[in-house]
Amino acid sequence: MTIQTNQDLYARLWDGAEQLRGSMDASKYKDYMLGIMFYKFLSDKTLASFSEYAEIPSEEAYEQYLAADDMRVQVNAALISTLGYYVQPEDLYQTWIKKIENNTFEVQNIKDAINNFNRNIQGSSNRHDFDGLFSSMNVDSPDLGGDLNARNKNLRALIKLFADLDMAELQKTDVLGDAYEYLVGQFGMESGKKAGEFYTPRQVSEVMAQVITSTTDSIQTIYDPTVGSGSLLLTVAKHLDTENRTLLRYYGQEYNTATFNLTRMNLLLHGVQPDHMTINNGDTLREDWPEDERNPQQSKQFDAVVMNPPYSHNWSKGDDSAYEQATLTDPRYQDYGTLAPKTKADFAFLLHGLYHLDNQGTMAIVLPHGVLFRGGDEAMIRQNLLKRNQIDIIIGMPSTLFTNTSIPVIVMVLKKNRSNGDKVLIIDASDGFVKDGKQNKLRERDIAKIVDTVKTRDEIPGFSHLASLDEIRENDWNLNIPRYVESITQEDVQDVDGHLKGGVPAYALENLHVINKLAKAELDASFDVIRPGYLQANIDKEVLRKSIYQAHGVIASKNAYQTSISAFVEKWFARLIKLAPELSLEALKFEMSRDAQQALKIDDVVDQYSAYQVVANLWTAFLTQDTELIQKFGLIQTGQEVVTETNNKGKVIGRNGRVIPKTLVQKVLFVAELQEVTVLQQAAEEAEEAYNTLVEEGQSNADLEAYYEDGKVQKNSIKSDLKDYDKTSDDAILTWLKAFTTADKLKSDSSRAVKKAEDALDELTIARYASLTEDEVKTLLREKWFGAFDADMLKLLDNAIDSELDQLSTLVDRYSDTLSDIQAQKKALEAELQSMMAELVEG
Known part of the structure; x- marks a missing residue:
C-alpha cells in the first residue's frame, strides 16, 4: 500500500493492528503497538540527529552510526545534549529489522534495548520525561503468545509494521503525532469501558479546547490533573497560533502508570520539547501537585486547566485512602465548607483544578450530570462555588458520547475573575448529535453552535439561558439544566x-x-x-x-x-x-x-x-x-x-485515479464511448430480463420440471434433450427449449459485449490520465x-x-370536517346498518 496521505497512514496502521492483535484485548494491545511505534521514533530521531551532527546524508546515517566507535563518547554526549536521549547502535530499530531478516531476532533484544535506553538517559536533564516509558510493555506476557516462539513471532510482525516509516520525517508535519492520536482513539473505541482511563472523544475535546481558547486572553501554561493520553492538552494547543503554541508549557498528572507513559509518548510525538512538558505519575487527590518551582511552598497556577476525571470516583477505597487523608485545612478545599462525598469525588477533582487556575485563566471539566443537582455535601460545594462567582458556563452534552458510560455529561467552565453580577450561561446541547453505531457523536455544526453561543452569550430559546444568582438561589442552588432551558417541542395543537x-x-x-x-x-x-x-x-x-x-x-x-x-x-x-x-x-x-x-x-x-x-x-x-x-x-x-486497487485479500482488482475516479473521467471526457457502453448495458439488462421470464415460465410448467433441480435450471439437460427432439415439431416443450437456448446465448453474448466494451473504455481512460491538462484536472x-x-x-x-x-x-x-359533518356521517352509517339488519331479519 502506497502511503501518501494521513488517512492512508491511519488505515494501514489500524488494519495492521487489527490483524496482529488477534484475540488480545485492545486496551492491552495498545501498550505494545504504541510502545513499539514510539521506540521506532526514538531510533529514527537518533539517526536523524546523528546525520546532522556528522554532516552526512540521512541515507548513510545508519552505517556511519554503527561504525562510529572511535567517537562514540562524543556522539553520545552530543545526542544527549540535543535530544535528551540516544539509542545505541546495536539497539536501533534498523538493527532489529536486519536481525529479523537474518532470522536472529529474539525477544531478549527488546528487553536489552529498553534496559540500555533507560541506563543511557540517566545523565540527561530531561530524564524524567523518558524514564520508565516502556515499563508497561511486558514482552514476556502470555498475552503476546503462549510460549517464547509465539511471542517472538508476534513481536516480529509488529516491528515490521513500522519498518518503512521514517518517524523523524513524519513528525515534522504533525503526521506522526496525529497518527498516534488516531490509534489512541481507535483503541479507545475498541476498549469500551476501559477507554475512560486514557481517552476523551475528539469532539468533546474540541468543545473544551475551543471554549478555553475563545474565553482566555493568553495561554502560556496548561494543566490536566487527570491527563490520560494527553489529548485534551494537545487539542487546546492546536487552537493556539504558532507563536503561542511554541511557547506553551504542558503539565499533567496521571495515576495509571501505563497511561502516564502514553501521555509522555503522545506529547513527544507531537513535537513537544522535553523542557516544555512536566508530566507526573501520581494520585491527584492524595497529593497536591504541582508546586511552584520558584516558591516551593506555593501551588503552581495555570492559564488553562482542562480535565476529564473518572466519574463519581470512590476516593475512600483502600487503606490510607485519599479521602481519609483529606481535611478542610487543605487549601484546595478549605473555602467550600465541606469535602466531596467519599463515594463521589467529582467536586474533589474540580476543586483541585480550580485551586491551580490562575486568576485570569479558564478551566473546563467534564462531569456527570448529577453534580448539578445532587444534595448533601455536593449541594454545599455547588452553593459556595456560585456564591464565589466561579461557575461561568454549564454545557449539557448528549448521552452516550463516551464508550465507557452511557450517562449524559456536562462540561463546566470556571473562572476566578468574573465580575459581580455576571450571569451563568447554561447551554442545553443534549439534542445536537448524530448516531454513530452504538455511540452518539457531535457533528461539526453542533460544536460550532456551542462555541458561538459561548462567545456571544446569547439566549436562544430551547438552547441557552443566562441565569442570575438570584434566579439560581430561587431554585435552591439547583443547576439542573431543564430548570433554566425549556425544551422546545413542536406541539401538535388542537x-x-x-x-x-x-x-x-x-x-x-x-x-x-x-x-x-x-x-x-x-x-x-x-x-x-x-x-x-x-x-x-x-x-x-x-x-x-x-x-x-x-x-x-x-x-x-x-x-x-x-x-x-x-x-x-x-x-x-x-x-x-x-x-x-x-x-x-x-x-x-x-x-x-x-x-x-x-x-x-x-x-x-x-x-x-x-x-x-x-x-x-x-x-x-x-x-x-x-x-x-x-x-x-x-x-x-x-x-x-x-493507482492499483486491491481487495481485502491483496488481489489486484483494477486501476483507478488516485484522486479523480475513472468514472468521472469517462463522464466528462469520454461521453460518446460511455454512451456506447450504456447502450450495451441496457441491451444486456433486457436480455437478462427475457432470460429470467423464460426461467419463471418453465418453473410454473409441470411438463418442464425435469429441467429444474432445487429451483435451478439444468442447462446441460436442456442442451442434451434439444438434440433428440424433432426440430420441425410444434411441441410446446420444444418451443420453450429453443426459446430458452436462444435467450441464454443472447444473455451470455450481451454480458461478454458489455465486459469487452467496459474493459476497452477503462483502458482508454487509464491511458488518458497521463495527458490530462491543467484545465482538464480543474474541470x-x-x-x-x-x-x-x-x-x-x-x-x-x-x-x-x-x-x-x-x-x-x-x-x-x-x-x-366539522362536528356536524361527523355527526351526519355517523347518522348515515347508523341508517345503513339498520337497513342491513332489517334485510337479514327478512331473509
Missing part, C-alpha cells in the same frame, strides 16, 4: 373551535414562518375567511403546493441563493487548487465552514449551521485527502496519478467536489419550504 365549526385557525397559518416570508400573498390568496380567526382553503392541496413553489418570493429567493452558492464555489475552488505548502488545512477547513455559515444562510429559512455542516461533510468526503495530496504534489501530478476536480454542492444547498431551502407545506396540508385535513 383547536377545539376549529374542530367543532371547521376552518384552519389564523394563528396556525401565521406560525408558518418560511411560507409567510417567501409566499405570503399566495398563502393568503389560497384561503378564505369563514369567520373571524378561521380560514378555509379555496384550492386543492396539490394546487396550493404548486402555487407556493411558483410564488415570486420563492423563485426570487432561490435565484438569489443560487447566486450566493455560485459565488461561494468560485471563491473556494480558486483557493483549494492553489495551496501553499505551509498552509494549515485544518485552519482552511474551519475558515471555509465559517464562510458558508455566514454566506449561505437565509435568515429564518436556512439555518446557518446547516450550511456549515454541508461544507464540513464536503471535507470529510473529499477535501481532507485531496487537498493534502495537492499541497504535497501539486495540482497536475495529483490529478494525473493512477474534473470541480465536478467531483462541487458537482452536487448546488443541489445539496438548494435542498436546505426546499426542505424548509416542504416542512411547512406538510404542516399546512395537515392543518387543512385536520379542520376540514
Whole structure:
C-alpha cells in the first residue's frame, strides 16, 4: 500500500493492528503497538540527529552510526545534549529489522534495548520525561503468545509494521503525532469501558479546547490533573497560533502508570520539547501537585486547566485512602465548607483544578450530570462555588458520547475573575448529535453552535439561558439544566373551535414562518375567511403546493441563493487548487465552514449551521485527502496519478485515479464511448430480463420440471434433450427449449459485449490520465467536489419550504370536517346498518 496521505497512514496502521492483535484485548494491545511505534521514533530521531551532527546524508546515517566507535563518547554526549536521549547502535530499530531478516531476532533484544535506553538517559536533564516509558510493555506476557516462539513471532510482525516509516520525517508535519492520536482513539473505541482511563472523544475535546481558547486572553501554561493520553492538552494547543503554541508549557498528572507513559509518548510525538512538558505519575487527590518551582511552598497556577476525571470516583477505597487523608485545612478545599462525598469525588477533582487556575485563566471539566443537582455535601460545594462567582458556563452534552458510560455529561467552565453580577450561561446541547453505531457523536455544526453561543452569550430559546444568582438561589442552588432551558417541542395543537365549526385557525397559518416570508400573498390568496380567526382553503392541496413553489418570493429567493452558492464555489475552488505548502488545512477547513455559515444562510429559512455542516461533510468526503495530496504534489501530478486497487485479500482488482475516479473521467471526457457502453448495458439488462421470464415460465410448467433441480435450471439437460427432439415439431416443450437456448446465448453474448466494451473504455481512460491538462484536472476536480454542492444547498431551502407545506396540508385535513359533518356521517352509517339488519331479519 502506497502511503501518501494521513488517512492512508491511519488505515494501514489500524488494519495492521487489527490483524496482529488477534484475540488480545485492545486496551492491552495498545501498550505494545504504541510502545513499539514510539521506540521506532526514538531510533529514527537518533539517526536523524546523528546525520546532522556528522554532516552526512540521512541515507548513510545508519552505517556511519554503527561504525562510529572511535567517537562514540562524543556522539553520545552530543545526542544527549540535543535530544535528551540516544539509542545505541546495536539497539536501533534498523538493527532489529536486519536481525529479523537474518532470522536472529529474539525477544531478549527488546528487553536489552529498553534496559540500555533507560541506563543511557540517566545523565540527561530531561530524564524524567523518558524514564520508565516502556515499563508497561511486558514482552514476556502470555498475552503476546503462549510460549517464547509465539511471542517472538508476534513481536516480529509488529516491528515490521513500522519498518518503512521514517518517524523523524513524519513528525515534522504533525503526521506522526496525529497518527498516534488516531490509534489512541481507535483503541479507545475498541476498549469500551476501559477507554475512560486514557481517552476523551475528539469532539468533546474540541468543545473544551475551543471554549478555553475563545474565553482566555493568553495561554502560556496548561494543566490536566487527570491527563490520560494527553489529548485534551494537545487539542487546546492546536487552537493556539504558532507563536503561542511554541511557547506553551504542558503539565499533567496521571495515576495509571501505563497511561502516564502514553501521555509522555503522545506529547513527544507531537513535537513537544522535553523542557516544555512536566508530566507526573501520581494520585491527584492524595497529593497536591504541582508546586511552584520558584516558591516551593506555593501551588503552581495555570492559564488553562482542562480535565476529564473518572466519574463519581470512590476516593475512600483502600487503606490510607485519599479521602481519609483529606481535611478542610487543605487549601484546595478549605473555602467550600465541606469535602466531596467519599463515594463521589467529582467536586474533589474540580476543586483541585480550580485551586491551580490562575486568576485570569479558564478551566473546563467534564462531569456527570448529577453534580448539578445532587444534595448533601455536593449541594454545599455547588452553593459556595456560585456564591464565589466561579461557575461561568454549564454545557449539557448528549448521552452516550463516551464508550465507557452511557450517562449524559456536562462540561463546566470556571473562572476566578468574573465580575459581580455576571450571569451563568447554561447551554442545553443534549439534542445536537448524530448516531454513530452504538455511540452518539457531535457533528461539526453542533460544536460550532456551542462555541458561538459561548462567545456571544446569547439566549436562544430551547438552547441557552443566562441565569442570575438570584434566579439560581430561587431554585435552591439547583443547576439542573431543564430548570433554566425549556425544551422546545413542536406541539401538535388542537383547536377545539376549529374542530367543532371547521376552518384552519389564523394563528396556525401565521406560525408558518418560511411560507409567510417567501409566499405570503399566495398563502393568503389560497384561503378564505369563514369567520373571524378561521380560514378555509379555496384550492386543492396539490394546487396550493404548486402555487407556493411558483410564488415570486420563492423563485426570487432561490435565484438569489443560487447566486450566493455560485459565488461561494468560485471563491473556494480558486483557493483549494492553489495551496501553499505551509498552509494549515485544518485552519482552511474551519475558515471555509465559517464562510458558508455566514454566506449561505437565509435568515429564518436556512439555518446557518446547516450550511456549515454541508461544507464540513464536503471535507470529510473529499477535501481532507485531496487537498493534502495537492499541497504535497501539486495540482497536475495529483490529478494525473493512477493507482492499483486491491481487495481485502491483496488481489489486484483494477486501476483507478488516485484522486479523480475513472468514472468521472469517462463522464466528462469520454461521453460518446460511455454512451456506447450504456447502450450495451441496457441491451444486456433486457436480455437478462427475457432470460429470467423464460426461467419463471418453465418453473410454473409441470411438463418442464425435469429441467429444474432445487429451483435451478439444468442447462446441460436442456442442451442434451434439444438434440433428440424433432426440430420441425410444434411441441410446446420444444418451443420453450429453443426459446430458452436462444435467450441464454443472447444473455451470455450481451454480458461478454458489455465486459469487452467496459474493459476497452477503462483502458482508454487509464491511458488518458497521463495527458490530462491543467484545465482538464480543474474541470474534473470541480465536478467531483462541487458537482452536487448546488443541489445539496438548494435542498436546505426546499426542505424548509416542504416542512411547512406538510404542516399546512395537515392543518387543512385536520379542520376540514366539522362536528356536524361527523355527526351526519355517523347518522348515515347508523341508517345503513339498520337497513342491513332489517334485510337479514327478512331473509
